[in-house]
Amino acid sequence: MENSVFEPYLERESVFKKDRDILRPSYIPENLPHREKQIDQIASILATALRGERPSNILIFGKTGTGKTAVIKYMGNEISKADERERVSFLYMNCEIVDTPYAILQNIGNRFVQDFDDRIPFTGWSIERVYNILREKIDEEKRVVIVVLDEIDKLVTKSGDDILYHLSKINDDLKKTKISLIGISNDLKFTEFLDPRVKSRLSDEKLVFPPYNANELRDILQQRSNLAFENGVIDDGVISLCAALAAQEHGDARRALDLLRVAAELVERSGSDKITEHHVRKAKNKIELDCVLEATRSLPTQSKLVLLGIILSEERNGTRLTTGDVFSAYRELARKAGVSNLTQRRVTDLISELDMLGLVNARVKSFGRGGRTKEIQSSVPILETKRVLEKDEVLKGMKNYHLKNQTTLLGLK
Ligand SMILES: Nc1ncnc2c1ncn2[C@@H]1O[C@H](COP(=O)(O)OP(=O)(O)OP(=O)(O)O)[C@@H](O)[C@H]1O
Ligand SMILES: [Mg+2]
Known part of the structure; x- marks a missing residue:
């Protein structure tokens, strides 16, 4: 084969095991250290659904990187494992992406449309028509539907709280099916902007995820690095340093994992095979610079x-x-x-x-x-x-x- 410009990079041994996505925020590990209590609390509420009844609505608060999204997706997996009779539907939506009332109703509705030709289109229908189809389809069989609205504050900022009012009232219009809502936000003040009726309906149960401390972050990082890296790639002290730096900010697990991932990528690019504290400090600078430049760009x-x-x-x-x-x-x-x-x-x-x-x-x-x-x-x-x-x-x-x-x-x- 001819010499390719990529060759020196391809030949190099990687510090990562096969799957480098393990350090990315979208990866959900099989267990979530230091969230046992929150998982248990949510399980106690959602267990009702497995018995065929409607669980209370839940609002989950917590600063960024405290594991809210990870925990709720984990719960979704656990429910489908436990739901032998298939009577629970768990629908996750991120309101930064699904950010209009139409899109939310369309998303929920289409989950219950069997025939592709009957699907609700992306645009074009009146909101009433979408709502009516949703109501009709979702009620065809008896089931419990759990709708998760992650980053719910973004939805309210962009489109107001009308949609939440209608969703929280939808059970009055249903005969067989029951819907319950889980809202997630990192903005503790967001309920101040809600209509009092919506606020009280949504927050039957309220959970706060506290920030992680340095020790907890260390456990989270240790779990991921065992999965992500070959043995002996990480110097002693690397994980503690990532944990300490992230704990100083506000106990953000995403930031801690980012530090570790960026440090590893810097090591890969430089061609060495050991991640040291020096790389973590360089990663910190790089992340901060990227943040400043991104803020400037936007x-x-x-x-x-x-x-x-x-x-x-x-x-x-x-x-x-x-x-x-x-x-x-x-x-x-x-x-x-x-x-x-x-x-x-x-x-x-x-x-x-x-x-x-x-x-x-x-x-x-x-x-x-x-x-x-x-x-x-x-x-x-x-x-x-x-x-x-x-x-x-x-x-x-x-x-x-x-x-x-x-x-x-x-x-x-
Ligand atoms: N207890 C934990 N164990 C393992 N990984 C965790 C834990 N908590 C968080 N993480 C990881 O940290 C990252 C950020 O977590 P997550 O996305 O759940 O934060 P969040 O609370 O939803 O933050 P935001 O408010 O910014 O959406 C993810 O990669 C997640 O897998
Ligand atoms: Mg999240």
């Missing part, structure tokens, strides 16, 4: 102009900019880009948003006689961020641009 154009204004002003004036400095840089860039000029007040708001995203640092500073101003500093890697900003259609022409107007000493014009 900013609206006006915010990108403000951020670029801050970066270019810093290049010219040094750090510690005032709102006036940033505004004048922004105005110059907006003019050059040919987009409409926002007011200074609006730009001040955008600066606060950038601050909240962690892309800049804006501190209020007081100085004599009650005067106050903001001191603004970027907190992004300059080169990489500029590269991302310059990819924006509107900011393309700003490559290697230098600001013209000097305002710092003159104050605001």
Whole structure:
């Protein structure tokens, strides 16, 4: 065979055993350490379904990476194993993807449509028609249907809570079948936005998943790394370090697993065969950089102009900019880009948003006689961020641009 550019990479021994997806968030392990209590609680509620009756609705809360999705999918598998008489249907939906009332009803409805030609189309029907078909089909046989709405807060933000009202009331319209709902959210405050009737119906039972501590994260990582890696690939201390770093943030198992996976990928690419603490630290930097760049990439154009204004002003004036400095840089860039000029007040708001995203640092500073101003500093890697900003259609022409107007000493014009 001719020498291929891939050859050095293909010949290399992998640190992974066959299946590298084991470290990805979509993988559900056969047991979930440190969630025994939550699993037992949910089992005690859902067992009713196996007896042919409707379980209480459940709301599950917990910060990101606390195992909510993993536990509920695990429960779905356990139910289908235990459901010998096949009278329970377990439907999982992620409301970030299935995010409109129509899509939700269509998804539930089609689960009970046998004939392909009778399927509810993706669009085009009135919501009433979809609802009626769903009601008719789901009620053809006696069964218990458990509908999981993961990331339910996204649905409510996007489409309001009408659909939840109708779903939670649907049992009144059914003769044979019973539906129960499980909502999952990492936003503890989301029920504040719900109609009180919906809120009380949805939360018959409420569960909170606490964050994992470093020891618990270590067990989770150990279980996965035994499955994912060949023996002896991981240095002592690697798992503890991943666990400690993730526990410092807020006990996020996804972050802990990401650290381990990215560290392993860095090792693979570098051609060495042992994962050390050094790789974990490099992985941490890489993940953080990716986060910053992703946040930058998804900013609206006006915010990108403000951020670029801050970066270019810093290049010219040094750090510690005032709102006036940033505004004048922004105005110059907006003019050059040919987009409409926002007011200074609006730009001040955008600066606060950038601050909240962690892309800049804006501190209020007081100085004599009650005067106050903001001191603004970027907190992004300059080169990489500029590269991302310059990819924006509107900011393309700003490559290697230098600001013209000097305002710092003159104050605001
Ligand atoms: N107890 C556990 N044992 C093994 N793996 C776990 C455990 N808890 C979480 N994980 C793993 O951590 C990752 C994140 O978990 P999961 O997706 O369930 O978080 P989540 O609570 O749904 O977060 P989000 O609110 O962001 O959706 C997944 O890869 C999951 O398999
Ligand atoms: Mg989840």
